[in-house]
Amino acid sequence: MTTAPRFPEPYGQGSGANLADILERVLDKGIVIAGDIRINLLDIELLTIKLRLIVASVDKAKEMGIDWWETDPALSSGARRDQLVRENTELRERLARLEELQGLEPGRSRSRKEVP
Amino acid sequence: MSGLRYVYAVSRPLGAPLQAELAGVGGAPAALLHHHGLVAVVSTVPEHDFAEGALRGNLEDLDWLAATARAHQGVIDALTCVTTPVPLRLATVFRDDSGVRAMIEAREDDFRRLLDRLDGRVEWGVKVYLDREPAEAAAPVAARPASGRDYLRGRRESAHRGEERWHTAETFATVLHDRLAHFAEDARLHPPQNARLSGESGRNVLNAAYLVGRSQSEAFVELVDRSKDETPGLRVELTGPWAAYSFAGEAPAGSAGEER
Numbered sequence: 001m002t003t004a005p006r007f008p009e010p011y012g013q014g015s016g017a018n019l020a021d022i023l024e025r026v027l028d029k030g031i032v033i034a035g036d037i038r039i040n041l042l043d044i045e046l047l048t049i050k051l052r053l054i055v056a057s058v059d060k061a062k063e064m065g066i067d068w069w070e071t072d073p074a075l076s077s078g079a080r081r082d083q084l085v086r087e088n089t090e091l092r093e094r095l096a097r098l099e100e101l102q103g104l105e106p107g108r109s110r111s112r113k114e115v116p
Numbered sequence: 117m118s119g120l121r122y123v124y125a126v127s128r129p130l131g132a133p134l135q136a137e138l139a140g141v142g143g144a145p146a147a148l149l150h151h152h153g154l155v156a157v158v159s160t161v162p163e164h165d166f167a168e169g170a171l172r173g174n175l176e177d178l179d180w181l182a183a184t185a186r187a188h189q190g191v192i193d194a195l196t197c198v199t200t201p202v203p204l205r206l207a208t209v210f211r212d213d214s215g216v217r218a219m220i221e222a223r224e225d226d227f228r229r230l231l232d233r234l235d236g237r238v239e240w241g242v243k244v245y246l247d248r249e250p251a252e253a254a255a256p257v258a259a260r261p262a263s264g265r266d267y268l269r270g271r272r273e274s275a276h277r278g279e280e281r282w283h284t285a286e287t288f289a290t291v292l293h294d295r296l297a298h299f300a301e302d303a304r305l306h307p308p309q310n311a312r313l314s315g316e317s318g319r320n321v322l323n324a325a326y327l328v329g330r331s332q333s334e335a336f337v338e339l340v341d342r343s344k345d346e347t348p349g350l351r352v353e354l355t356g357p358w359a360a361y362s363f364a365g366e367a368p369a370g371s372a373g374e375e376r
Contacts, residue, residue: 019182020314021241021355024306026185029361030203031230033219037120037209039171 119160120167121210124191125201125359126220126227127155132198141187146194151217152224157195158216166209175207196238196359202230203359230364238333238357240326242296242340243309245318245351246285281349282321288347289322299339300326304362318351325362333357 027041122141129150140146140159149156164170174180188206195201210216220227261267297303308320328336337354344352 018314018316018355019185020309022185022189023181024309025203025358025361026188026206029365030205031226031364032205033123033208033223035123035207035209035219036211036215037166037168037171037207039168039175039207039209041175041205041207 118163120163121158121212121216122161122166123204123208123210123216123219124157124159124188125195125203126223126231127157127195127199127201128231129153129155130199134198135194138191138194139187140191141184143187146191149213149216151220154220154224154227156216156220157191157201158213159191161209166207171207171209192359196357200231200235200237201359202227202234202364203361205365234327234360234363236331237301237327237329237360237363239360239362240300240328240333240336240340240357241355242292242322242324242326243316243320243353243355244285244289244292244322245316245353246281246321247318247349247351284347285319285321285350288350292343292352293322293324295343296324296326296336296339299332299336300328302327302363306362316353321350325358327360327363330357 124140124146130148134146134148134157138146141161142159142165144159144161146157146159149158165174174184185206192201192203210219261270293303293305304325306323306325308323309316314320326336340352340354
C-alpha cells in the first residue's frame with residue numbers, strides 16, 4: 001500500500017474544533033452498529049431533543065434565546081450547579097423571611113395567647 | 117473494575133503505523149483488532165461509565181459528552197491520516213474482543229462495500245454565515261426617531277433590509293452548494309447550527325458536507341477559498357478533512373438523494 005497522499009493543512013480542527021461540528025458528526029452521522037451495550041442515541045431523550053432543536057432551525061434557536069444552552073441544567077453540569085446554588089440561596093432567603101415573620105407577628109401573637 | 121470494548125472505526129489493514137500512544141476515550145490507548153482482513157480500532161473503557169444505565173446518564177451531561185465526542189473524533193482523525201476509516205457512531209460498545217469479532221463477521225460485506233466506496237476520499241464541511249447587520253445600516257435606527265410614525269417606518273425599513281440580506285444569503289448559499297456539489301463526488305445538506313453551540317457569530321445559512329477524493333482536495337479547497345470574498349456580509353467557513361462521517365451512515369446503493 002502506498003502512503004497516504006498529502007493533505008492540505010487541516011481547517012478549523014484540532015483542540016479548538018467547533019463542538020457543534022463534532023457532535024453533529026459523532027452523534028448523527030457515522031455507521032450505526034448495535035453493540036453489546038444497547039443505547040440508541042435517539043432514545044437519550046433530553047440529549048436528542050435538545051441537540052435536534054439546536055440544529056433544527058436558526059429561527060427556533062433564536063426564539064429560545066441565545067443562551068438557553070448554557071443555562072439549561074439538563075445539558076450542562078455547570079448550569080446544574082448554578083441552579084442548585086440559586087435554589088439554595090432562594091430557599092435560604094425564604095427561610096430567613098419566614099423566620100423573621102415568625103419572630104415578629106406570629107411570635108408576639110403566640111406569646112399573647114400563651115400568657116393568659 | 118472490568119473493562120468494555122469501545123469501537124471507533126473499521127478500516128482495512130493500515131499501510132502506515134497509527135500515531136504512537138494515541139489516546140482514546142478516557143485516555144486509554146487505542147489498539148487495532150485484526151479480523152477477517154479488516155481492522156477494528158478499539159480501546160478499553162470502564163464499565164462504570166459505559167454500562168447501559170451509566171452511559172445513559174453520562175450522555176445527558178454535556179461536559180462528559182463533549183469530552184467523549186472529542187476523544188472519539190481524535191482517534192478517527194488520527195486514523196484518517198493513514199487510511200480511510202468507516203467511522204462508527206459514538207459509544208458503540210462491546211463486552212469483549214470476541215463481541216467485536218462477531219460484529220465484524222456479521223457486517224463484513226457492508227464494511228467492504230462502504231470501504232470501497234469511501235476509499236481515498238475525505239469529507240469537507242462548508243458553512244455559510246450571514247454576519248450581523250453592518251454598523252452603517254444600523255445607524256439610522258440608533259438615531260432617535262422624531263415621532264411614532266418615524267419609528268415604525270424605521271422598523272419597517274430595517275425589517276425590509278433584513279429580508280433582502282437573507283434572500284441574498286440564500287441565493288449565495290444555493291449557488292455555492294451547486295458549484296461544490298458538482299465538483300464533489302457526493303454531498304449532504306445538514307441542518308443549520310445553533311450559534312450558541314458552535315460559538316460562531318452570525319446566522320448559519322448553509323451547513324453542508326462534501327465527499328472529495330484526496331487528490332482533488334487541494335482543488336476543492338481552492339474552489340471554496342475563491343468564493344470567500346464574493347459577497348460582503350457573508351462568511352464562508354471550511355472544516356476538514358474529516359473522515360467521511362456524513363457518507364458512512366447509509367447503504368451505498370442509490371444514495372444520490374440529499375437529506376435536509
